[in-house]
Every structure is written in C-alpha cells, then in structure tokens.
Amino acid sequence: MIPCAVRAATQGRVLVLEGLEKAERNVLPVLNNLLENREMQLEDGRFLMSAERYDKLLQEHTKEELDSWKIVRVSEDFRVIALGIPVPKYKGNPLDPPLRSRFQARDIYYLPFKDQLELLYTAGPNVAAERVSQLLSLATTLCSQESSSLGLPDFPVDNLVAALHVLNTFPMLSSQQLVQRLYPYKSILGKDGHTAVESVLSRFELLDGRRQAAPSNVVSVSTSKEHEGHADVTVQTADKEITFQVPAGSKELRPPNSSLTFINTPSHSQLLAEMMQSHMVKDLCLIGAKGCGKSVIAREFAEMLGYSIEPVMLYQVNKEVVSFFSLNLVLWVIFKL
Known part of the structure; x- marks a missing residue:
C-alpha cells in the first residue's frame, strides 16, 4: 500500500x-x-x-x-x-x-426502496413487476436489523441489477435458484439459518425452485461476431435454446462435450450452464466441499471460453463474506484474459 x-x-x-x-x-x-x-x-x-x-x-x-x-x-x-x-x-x-478526522465522512446506504425498484424495472423490462418487487422485498428484509440479530449476513442488494439482467434473458428461471446464486445460504449457514431464510422466501412467495426448470446444458460456444472479446453461448432451458453473449479469453474457444478428459454428468451440465448465465453479467464464485470437483468444473468452464487459469490456494474463508463474493469473485482460481 x-x-x-x-x-x-x-x-x-x-x-x-x-x-x-x-x-x-x-x-x-x-x-x-x-x-x-x-x-x-x-x-x-x-x-x-x-x-x-x-x-x-x-x-x-x-x-x-x-x-x-x-x-x-x-x-x-x-x-x-x-x-x-x-x-x-x-x-x-x-x-x-x-x-x-482527516476525512470528510459520508455514510452510503442502500437506495430507498422506491428508487431501487425503479432501477430494477429498468434492468429487467421483461420481468414481471410483481416478481421484481418480491426479490427486492426479500433483499431488504435480509438486510434489516432483525435479520442481522439472527446472525444472517446481509444480502448483496447491489447485485440485484445483475440478477435482473439474467432474469430478463431467462424469464423462466426460478427466483429461488437465482437467490441462491446471490445468497448461498445453504453453503454458509447452519440449520437455523436455513429455516430463517426459507421463512423469508416463503413470505414473499419465492419458494418456486421445484416448479420452474433450470438450464440443463450448454449447447454451443462460439466467438461472437458482434462483440469483440465475447463468445456466443447457447444453453438449453425449459425446452428452449437461448443464445447470449459472455466475456471470453484470448485463447481458442472449445466446444462443449469435446474434452477427452472431462466426463460430463447431468449435474455438471446444469452447473456449467448456470455458470455461463452468471458470467453473462458478472464474474462468479464456485463454492463446494473438498473433493467435489470444483477444479475440474472450473477448468472445463475456462477451456470452453478460452481463458487461462491460475490456481490460488485459500485455506480458510470467512463465511460472513462469502455471500458478497457470489457473482463477484472466483475464490480459488483466477481467469486471466
């Protein structure tokens, strides 16, 4: 410094x-x-x-x-x-x-609910207004003093704009699944925390994970002709194929399911598709237990998008800040352009 x-x-x-x-x-x-x-x-x-x-x-x-x-x-x-x-x-x-005393201080807090709502409407014009209001109400509740007293970490409200961009492209995406990407409470909280968060999800009618389809697999990856440094990615979601652009590296892109060393499974296919969705708007954080295949998935993701990777070993992560890393930072691997 x-x-x-x-x-x-x-x-x-x-x-x-x-x-x-x-x-x-x-x-x-x-x-x-x-x-x-x-x-x-x-x-x-x-x-x-x-x-x-x-x-x-x-x-x-x-x-x-x-x-x-x-x-x-x-x-x-x-x-x-x-x-x-x-x-x-x-x-x-x-x-x-x-x-x-050397600084002029300014307390920067979240935007008022009404202003934040208008911003989210602009970010997701194809998303139902009621759904946007439910997501913002959930985020506001999880940032309240009552939630903090229960030991719940703050919800990353600033990332709701990025989440609405994803929903705008994938309106069939489950709100509950999207919330888990922004706020991975199942990975960072105990049983009581799960109960408290799911109680809030139920209050705002966001427990829809079982009723709506998740992206099933990545169909194709190709260099974008419209945006330099980007790739056109097509994923299969709810019997539809949706194409969108994501940032890409400088190396040659590799089509999905073409690696001789990567054995794909349905769960891996779905995870890679979700990672592509998140990468459309932000970088991302991959959370999982030791030995569950994070390195393999990240390597496959990087090779498809032409990234070089550099492993960085982190032996301990503060659970209170993991939710802020979601859609913002890859904890253990850096994708280098």
Missing part, C-alpha cells in the same frame, strides 16, 4: 484506500502523517514534503540541491478516498480518531 501512496502523492493522483478497517495498526500512523502534513519518510532515504514547504525551500535553494537532499515534492492535486465498512457490526479495526 505504501508504494501506491507514494506514487499518488508525487504524481498528483487520487489514492483509493479500500477496506480501511482491515489496515494494520502500524500502517495507520504513517498514513495519518501523509494525510495531515503531506510528509512521509521513505525507507530509501527520500522525504516527501508538502508542496507549500517545498516551494518555499525552492526560493532559497536550487532543485538540484533539494534533489541531493532527497526531498520530494508532494503534488497539490494529491487526494485520498477511503472506503470501509462500519466496525461493528462488521469485523475489523475501528479507525483511530486522528486518522478519522
């Missing part, structure tokens, strides 16, 4: 500190001095100095002298934006009062 701060300070850029509540304590005093006085002593002997003090020294000394003293000017255009979540209720370190 320090090299990024130095570059931003000297080149007059905007430094964005994301997840400030996770910063180690010994880092915060250094940042505080840079924010307050625009000064920082670097390990290589250089000293960052505020533009005002540097310019005053420049009136009495030459730039060559200041360079020989390893004094570096901090640009007057240097700005810092810090992003964080409140501690508590979330885990992390509360900000020290001196550091906190």
Whole structure:
C-alpha cells in the first residue's frame, strides 16, 4: 500500500484506500502523517514534503540541491478516498480518531426502496413487476436489523441489477435458484439459518425452485461476431435454446462435450450452464466441499471460453463474506484474459 501512496502523492493522483478497517495498526500512523502534513519518510532515504514547504525551500535553494537532499515534492492535486465498512457490526479495526478526522465522512446506504425498484424495472423490462418487487422485498428484509440479530449476513442488494439482467434473458428461471446464486445460504449457514431464510422466501412467495426448470446444458460456444472479446453461448432451458453473449479469453474457444478428459454428468451440465448465465453479467464464485470437483468444473468452464487459469490456494474463508463474493469473485482460481 505504501508504494501506491507514494506514487499518488508525487504524481498528483487520487489514492483509493479500500477496506480501511482491515489496515494494520502500524500502517495507520504513517498514513495519518501523509494525510495531515503531506510528509512521509521513505525507507530509501527520500522525504516527501508538502508542496507549500517545498516551494518555499525552492526560493532559497536550487532543485538540484533539494534533489541531493532527497526531498520530494508532494503534488497539490494529491487526494485520498477511503472506503470501509462500519466496525461493528462488521469485523475489523475501528479507525483511530486522528486518522478519522482527516476525512470528510459520508455514510452510503442502500437506495430507498422506491428508487431501487425503479432501477430494477429498468434492468429487467421483461420481468414481471410483481416478481421484481418480491426479490427486492426479500433483499431488504435480509438486510434489516432483525435479520442481522439472527446472525444472517446481509444480502448483496447491489447485485440485484445483475440478477435482473439474467432474469430478463431467462424469464423462466426460478427466483429461488437465482437467490441462491446471490445468497448461498445453504453453503454458509447452519440449520437455523436455513429455516430463517426459507421463512423469508416463503413470505414473499419465492419458494418456486421445484416448479420452474433450470438450464440443463450448454449447447454451443462460439466467438461472437458482434462483440469483440465475447463468445456466443447457447444453453438449453425449459425446452428452449437461448443464445447470449459472455466475456471470453484470448485463447481458442472449445466446444462443449469435446474434452477427452472431462466426463460430463447431468449435474455438471446444469452447473456449467448456470455458470455461463452468471458470467453473462458478472464474474462468479464456485463454492463446494473438498473433493467435489470444483477444479475440474472450473477448468472445463475456462477451456470452453478460452481463458487461462491460475490456481490460488485459500485455506480458510470467512463465511460472513462469502455471500458478497457470489457473482463477484472466483475464490480459488483466477481467469486471466
């Protein structure tokens, strides 16, 4: 983080500190001095100095002298934006009062229900208005103080827009199945959590997983002629074949069911089709128990879309944040364009 701060300070850029509540304590005093006085002593002997003090020294000394003293000017255009979540209720370190006072604070909360509803209507014009309202009501309930007191993690409301894009293309998709992609409560919560979430699903008439068909398999994958860097994917869903575009890698695409080392099963076919749906709007997170085949599925998915893969081993994941990763981040493998 320090090299990024130095570059931003000297080149007059905007430094964005994301997840400030996770910063180690010994880092915060250094940042505080840079924010307050625009000064920082670097390990290589250089000293960052505020533009005002540097310019005053420049009136009495030459730039060559200041360079020989390893004094570096901090640009007057240097700005810092810090992003964080409140501690508590979330885990992390509360900000020290001196550091906190360096910022003008703004509490960014969810949009009001009415405004969020209008946004979702725009994202899913082909989705029934009642269905959109039910999904938003569910998300709002799972973000309430009552749900938090039951130990339920917040629902990722911001991802509802992406979910509506999926529903707009696949109106036959089950709302319950879509909710599980955004909020994988069966993987991150215990029995009591399952009961609480399904009670909310029932209240808003979203327990429709058994009545509506899921995508069954990927029919074809080909390079898109309309959008560069994308692939045309056709999946079989509810006796229909639907074609849509997803981002793709730079390698040659491979048709489905053409691998000599991948033995397809009905459950694998359905999972790959669902992953293609999610990848249409966002990156995704694949959650599963050890040895269930995550690596094989991810490799097949990557090869079909021309991605290179790089395994990254993660030995422990905080269950409270897994729901935020859904449709946002692949936990254990990075697909590289």
